[in-house]
Structures are given as C-alpha cells and as structure tokens.
Amino acid sequence: MSTANVLSAAVREELLGEATWGLRHHLARGAVDPSLLLSSADIEARLDASLLKWPYFTLLKSGESPPASSYTTVRDVIGHKVGGFPDPVAIRRLMAGGASLKLNQVADWHRPTRELARSLGEQTDCAANSYIFWTPGAQQGMLPHRDAAHVLAIQIEGRKEWHLHAAPGQIGAQAGLDVDSSSPTHVFTMEPGDVLYLPHGWPHDAVALDGGSMHLTFTLTGPTPENLVDAVLRRFLDKEEDLVHHFHTRALDARTSEVRAALVRTVAELDGPSWTRTALDSMRTEIG
Template sequence: MSTAPATLRDTAAHTGGGVLEARLTHLGREEFARDVWGRTPLLTRGAGDFSDLFSASAVDELVSRRGLRTPFLRVAKDGSTLPESSFTSSGGVGATVADQLDDTALWRSFADGATLVLQALQRTWEPVAELTSRLGTELGHPVQANAYVTPPQNRGFDAHYDVHDVFVLQIAGTKRWIVHEPVHPDPLRDQPWTDHRAAVADAARGEAHLDTVLGPGDVLYLPRGWLHAAEAQGEVSIHLTLGVHAWTRHALAEQLTRAALALLRDDPEMRGSLPLGVDGPDGELALVRRRLVEALAEADPAPLFHRVRRGQGRPGPLGPLAQLAAVDGLSAGTPVRLREALEARLDGGRLSTRVGWLDFPETDLPVVRRVLDGEVHRSGDLGLPFVERLLRAGVLVPAGP
C-alpha cells in the first residue's frame, strides 16, 4: 500500500523562482505578498537590465518579419483605438489572409503619433514567454505580456484602470506615469473602467498619488483598479506590461456554485417542474435554498478550479519533428524531462496536465513522481515503454543531444 500523498504537483515549474526579487521588485515573494500585493503601487528604480527580454529591434522584427496578424497588435492615438483595417492588408501570394500587419501603414501611423501595442507577447517572443511563465508560477496567477511603443511626446490612452494587476518594465526611452487612487477598488474582469467613465475622468483631474518618469530598467507595479495615464517624453518609449490576471474569491465562489449545481443535477426533486400556473418563485424558494445550501456544503470546487486554471495558460513549446525523432530513436540513454508549464498534478493514479490526462497503475506511480521533479532523466532509468507513452502524449520532451 502506497504511503505517498494523494495529490502531487509538478515541481519543474518552480525551478526558475525568484523573478520578483531578481528582476522586478528587489523584494522576496513573502515580503511582496505582505506589504504590496493588491494593496498599493510600488516603484522600483534600476530593477535591472531588460535588454535580454525586449528591444527596439524586437519591435521591428515582430512588425515587419513575423507575419503577425490581429489581434497580436493594436494601434492607439489620443485615447482611441484605430480600426484594424487601417494597419492590415493581405499577406500576398501564398498567404492571402486579409489581416496581416502592413508595416508601411504602421510606419505612417507611428510617424503620425500613434502608439503600437504588441499584444500577447508570451505567444510570439520567447524571452518574454519564459519570463511570464516563471512569474505566473511564482505568483500562482496567470500572466500575459504586452509591449507599448510610443512616439516622443505622445500618449496612447487616457486615464483608465485595468482589471488585472500590472508590472510596467521600461525598456527604452522615458515615460511619465500619473497614477490616481481607485474609484472602484479591486474590479472584477467584467467591471471595466468604462463602467465608471465619469468617476475616472473626475478622479484624474485631482491630485495624483504618484507622478513620476520611468527610465530604462525601472519597474512600476500597479494593483488592478488604480487609475493611470502615461506619456512618452523626448524620445521613443518602449515598455512591457506584464498583466497578472488574479484569481479572486468571487471566481472561487463561481467555481463552488458550478460544482454545487452539478450535484443538484442528480437530485430528482430539483429536476422536477414547477407547478402549473406558477407566477413567481416564492413558493419554491425555501426548498431550492435548502437544497442549494446542502449542495454547497458538499461540493468540491477543486477539480473545476484546477481545470480552469490549466486552461488559462499554455504548456511549454514542443517541436513535432524533435518529438518524433525522440520516439523513433528512443534508447536507454535518451535524456528526457517534463515539459515546461504543464501544470501537472497527480491525484491518486491520474496525472492531469494542460495537454490531457493519463491514468497509471500503482506500480508506475513512483516513476511518475520522479518525472514530476522537473530534472533530466535517462529513459532507461524510467523504463522505455513508460517514456515512449509520455513522449507520445506530449508530457515528456527530449532534453538535449
């Protein structure tokens, strides 16, 4: 009989910890969580050199050579977003989709004062993808990344708030940030600033909580709901925004409610029809409330929580040709490792990941636990049939020559 814990989460994603302290805030996770997270803005001067993450040449490559399509780019000027048709066109022979970025149109818009917003860089630029994956693991909340490229003395958006926390990393140039306290603290994802447009505009005319200029290497953290507006100074400004889409207690309540409703589907009385001629819910509410409270007490939202959480991110890259070569050339000496950012969890004999689930007999569980450590292993030490199965499932990947 196994004495291992019933639930085990992969540790591979934790091997690159320390992003907060090493790259963003100079604070450890515990100190950041206690004093800053979700509470107050934090400005960190000289947090580091971000040239390995992003640069002006990266902007030019993404715009002119990668064949990006919308919505991987937005264009904004004076607080408004320009129509996609103004900066997209056909890709030409062999790539005749109509919404690829038109670098000539983008150049003209940029020269006219528009801000280029490169969206979802965690999908298109590998150094940023690696950083967001590590930060998301460290924080326990999903992270995405945008880049804002603003011409001198221009701004892309008026004062507004975001429904996610942000880390602003100044890459090049300088940008003035004006920050005001929230008019709607801790907004949910379906409570955008446009729901409070008048209050936001009024607050933005008041005294600022923070008025500062960010230079290369500076980082500004803003909790969701804090108002902000930014304007480039005397040169082109490039900054990365890491958006932290925080899980909330309200979101957990939604998961719990869905789990409870799923239980009530198996209750014949709850599936019953309301009486004929009913003109309101009053006569049935007492029963429904009682059964719902009972179901809430019994429901376990954890499986749904983990499933939704896995769905909010993507696993690390997998090359189909390298994977096939690893399967075809599999030998005792083949090095393999757990695929990155899988959000793998072993519950009993089931391994759940972002690429699906696998069931294992108890005799295989010690080997499953070994691969969840994230280290490189020789296939012969794990068992060739076991390794082949996980390679074909996209759970393990080749670890090098």
C-alpha cells in the same frame, strides 16, 4: 539564465511582497536588465516578416484606435486571401503621426515573456497577461484609466512619465475610464530597467518622453467572485453527470431540489485552496 529569473527574488519581494501587494505602489529603480526582454528591433523584425496577426498588434492614440484595415494587409496563404497581417509601412506612418503600437498577449508568441508571466502568476496566485506599449515621444497611447488587475510594468527602452490618481474614491475593483486626472497623487519618470507595481484598480496614465518609450506590462488578475462561482459550476457539471444529462426525467420541483443539494455538496467538497486553484486554472486556460 531563464527569463523567469529576470526579476530576482529580492526584487520580487520588494515589489510583490506582503508589505506592498495590494497596499501601495512601488517603483524599483534599475531592477532588471532590459536587454533580456523584447526590443523594438525584435518587434520591427516580426512586423516586417509578418510573424504577427491582428489583434496581436493594435494601434492607439489618446485612447482611440484607427480602423484595423488602415494598418493591416491581405496575404495569399495556400491559395486563400487572408487578412489581418501587418502593413509595416502603414504602421510606421501612423506611429510617426503619434500612434502607439500595442502588442497583445505577448506570452502567446514570445517564449521568454511566457516564462516570466507564468512565474509571476504562480508567485501571486493570479492569471498573468502581457502587453507591450511602444509609444512615440510626447505621446500617450491610453487615456487615464484603471485596470481590473494588479499591474507590473517594466521599462525596456526610452523614458516614460507616469501619473497615478490614487486619491480616495478613485481606486476601484472594475476597469474604467471614469478617472479624475486633474490632480495626480504621484508623478515620476521610468527609465530602462525600472519596474513599477500598481495595486489592483489604481488609476494611472503615462506619456512617453524624448525619442519615445517602450515598456512591457503584466496584468495580474486574482479570481473574482464570478470566477469562483464559475469554478463551482464547472465542478458541479463534471461530478453530477446523471443530473446534468437526465434532468428531463425529473419533475421541476425535484429537479430544483436535487440541483440545490448537489451545489451545496460541491461547495462543501471544495476547500479554499482547491477552489482557488480550480478558478485560476480556468482563468489561465482562457489566457493561453
């Protein structure tokens, strides 16, 4: 079975359908088979074999990151000293001291996760990025925060207690740590196979329970106003070659007038769907 189908159509509708998307959080219990995803044993094998380089892996403890030099090492690569390779002994020592291992842009180096990310991105008209958080028991990798994206979290191993802070005034468009976590609006525990959806900008934090926790997170980011403006600019630069490459032959007033007219023309030629698609294609290219 393709990893893109780990989430069934029914579960996708339950989590990401019109009744939920952008409106409220939703927790689907036992919705996936976690054995189809990366395991802690898979990750340890990659670290031991030096198959990842910093910053594809980082460490966090209560929002603080130790220096990369404290858990990376230098290797000889074709006669050159190259840094940023994992030091498995140091990583395990720091995790034993309470640090969480965060794996970044998992879709770049794990094909099944890439399949699932692409599928989620296409379904939601978003750019999908992927992360894994492996946290020791009774520890917290990140402080209460909000993401500038929708969030889909899949619990793979262990248990994690989540706190949502969705009171009026707490939800926002921008990422940030300015969250009042004194009175959570929702508290629940995720177990292996559970899947959580959070709308864009919902503040949250999570604490690993028992022997530790590992979950896979997808951030699903729709085009922002800046992304849409960038899409117009890219289309303008592609179509207006004479103006772009020979602007110096125009007097300043004429140059300004021509650019204004060309921008208006470019916007008029972009209908809604093609404009959105242009912005999304660029966002997805940046993610990889």
